[in-house]
Amino acid sequence: MIEVRNLAKRFGPIVAVDDVSFHMQRGEVLGFLGPNGAGKSTTMKMITGFLAPSSGTAIVCGADVTADPIAVKRKIGYLPEGAPAYPDMTPIAFLDFIARIRGFAGAEARKRVAKAVERLALAEVLYQPIDTLSKGFKRRVGLAQALLHDPEVLILDEPTDGLDPNQKHEVRSLITEMAPGKAIIISTHILEEVDAVCSRAMIIAHGKLLADGAPGALEARSRHFNAVRLALAPEIEAAAAEALRKMLEVEAVEPVEDGEGRALMVFPHGGQSIAAAVADLLRARGWQPAALRVERGRLDDVFRQITMTAH
């Protein structure tokens, strides 16, 4: 449904987006991950037809954004960063404006607006100027605007930025609920969000697409993937670390101290599963662990590893 071909954007000497290409199908929720200024927003602005690409193009539902931007804009629901909306308008007037400009009139326009209002629970603030609304409500007005025409493609730039945990949860549920019928792109720098809603994640830094895969597959690149966290009595810790380091499957053993307390982190070679081997060794020596846990990969590890080395 979305095909991005060699998309690039230069602002003078600065390359904001550098040769980004990808395909997306209906039902996918794609998360753009990247540090601030990585080119996430610029990529979105080009797909939505706000900025003209320096080279390359995006095809959305068969329409080419460089050749027919208006056709593309019809297909897309877009929430720009910060959810801008006309501050002097009330949500009802604003949504009515959006409905009309998207070509709905009369009863159909009213129905669309009512549905969006219901979906985002905006009923209580409909007649207050948007200026006076809380951040959460402003964001919801922005989302209502993006959803109003039930677009096949949704592009949401930092949809949960600045929201409290409950509001974040609501927005994520909404995205998950809509996912099956649409192609959705969200950008975020909150990594947990990718786990929560995305079926696919892309890491972008310095304008380049550096990694693309299911969040689980990206996590598997982390050195924490399949690592074993081991809490032991202090007197046997040193001996245990020594013994574990000698195992063939083990790459490194490091003491860690965090919110959960003191422990040894045993990192495997090449992400292989070592839990059974570690448990065997402990049993053989008669060391009783206070806790043993297999770690998942950590997306923030992968994120840092990929974005820091990409200079």
Place this chain on the structure above:
Amino acid sequence: MRSIGTIFRRELASYFATPLAYIFIVIFLVMAGILAFFVGNFFERGQADLQPFFTFHPWLYLVLIPALSMRLWAEERKSGTIELFLTLPISMGAAVIGKFLAAWVFAGIALALTFPFWLTVNYLGSPDNGVILASYLGSFLMAGAFLAIGACLSALTKNQVIAFVITAAVCFLFTVSGSPVVLGLLQSWAPEPLLATVSSFSFLTHFTAITRGVIDARDAVFFLSVIGAFLLANAVLVDLKKAA
């Protein structure tokens, strides 16, 4: 076409959503009155016409029209709504024209509310209502030209105050370019064609011609061309500046 109408309605309503519209109209009417009665000697002239009223319109617009036009694009850029606005399925032409028309109609409303002046002169004597109608039309066209300049220049910046100042300055140049002071300065050294060109760009010259009651198509065409040219430049500038 339909999107022009939708944009036009939203923009026009936005003037009335804040006190701006009412303040503008009140100040416009009060200043028009003061200038006509006290500076223009409306009564002392002993003539039943609106000449002293219309004479000051260029100067009135010079101060007030930039206040109307400064927000058109600068505010959209400042608040980020431009990204929302220009990702709606509308053409750049519809966006520029819809906004401009809303501002122009608003100025027209303010102008129409000066009708008590017209009633007054008709009560006091029997003026040439044809001349008055022509003057109103000329004033409206000139307001449109000022607004088109203002709309175009407001796309240059995110700062409404800067938009105001630049617009006032450019409108001032357009207004005075035909005045004796400017022409006198040029006369000593400039060649005749340049002199004619400069003076032909003067709003004052064209407006004065219309208020004499002679609607020459050329004067109307002049204002309409200025509107067209600046709206075209407006569309180009919005496109160039929106990324910043």
